[in-house]
Amino acid sequence: MQISPHVVSDVMTRAVVAVGRDAPFKDIVRLMERWEVSALPVLEGEGRVIGVVSEADLLPKEEFREGVPDRFTQRQRLSDLARAGALTAEEAMSSPAVTVHGTTTLAEAARIMARRNVKRLPVIDGEGKLEGVVSRSDLLKVFLRDDEELTEEVRHDVVDRLFPLSADHIRVEVSEGVVTLTGWVDSAELVSVAERLARAVEGIVDVRCHLAGGSGVR
Structure with missing residues (x-):
């Protein structure tokens, strides 16, 4: 069974196009x-x-082409005005870069992108050297996992581990990424834990939990 890609290094793009600090403005646009x-x-x-x-760093040159604003x-736009006169990558870039490590979880990478309003994050090693880039589309790759693979993982990592005594009485079905858990469990107090762990499996879209135990049915 394939293990879920939980960290950035599992989904990042390793072949990365980058520039040096002296790269000319037009070369950046061409790349x-x-x-x-x-x-x-x-x-x-x-x-x-x-x-x-980024494109946002380069656009001020066009925006302020007609002259200095009021x-x-x-x-309000001091940094953008400075970038309008940029001739090189160093003069136009945003620094320090917002980066992540290969061991960063996908959830944390997604939070950083949302919080910092960026679409791509350079992935660096312990010395700050570039290892790859992770983008929004990379983070969505987990949702391409097929239903059979997801079923196996939920069965192995959730059901078998939480309910070893009643695993044979639990049915796991995944359709279009939505997992349904039905059956009888020996530990009703763990039903909510099972639902949470199933939802945490990379690629699961939603969880429908219908497990019955000593304290009733969910």
Whole structure:
């Protein structure tokens, strides 16, 4: 049985396009278009991530093309105004980069993306060197796991472990990622735990728990 990919290193993209700090503005745009990405890690030395340059970092050059805005906008958009004059990756990038390690859980990576409003995260090792990139689409790969694989994992990691005495009386069915648990259990107090653990299996969309025990039916 294949183990669920619980961490970033299981789903990240390892072949990554990156730029150095001196990369010219137009080269950055060309790379983004060629590789169909919205952001590029900026590296120095032997591959240490020092920042990320994104489409949002480059757009001020076009936005403020017609001249300096009013004073209110200037006060509110100082960093964007500085980026409008950027000629290199170092001048345009956001730094320090928002990064994760390969051992970061997928749930935590998703929280970081949502909290920091980014679509991609460079993945670094203990020395800050680039190992890969994880994107929103990478985090969604877990939902491509087939129902049979999910059924086996819920059976093995949830049912067999929580209810060794009554596992034969429990039916596990998964359809389109939705798992249904039905049957009799010897420990009714563990039913809520079973539901929570089944929901935590990577790729499960929802849980329908209909397990009966000594204290009644859920």
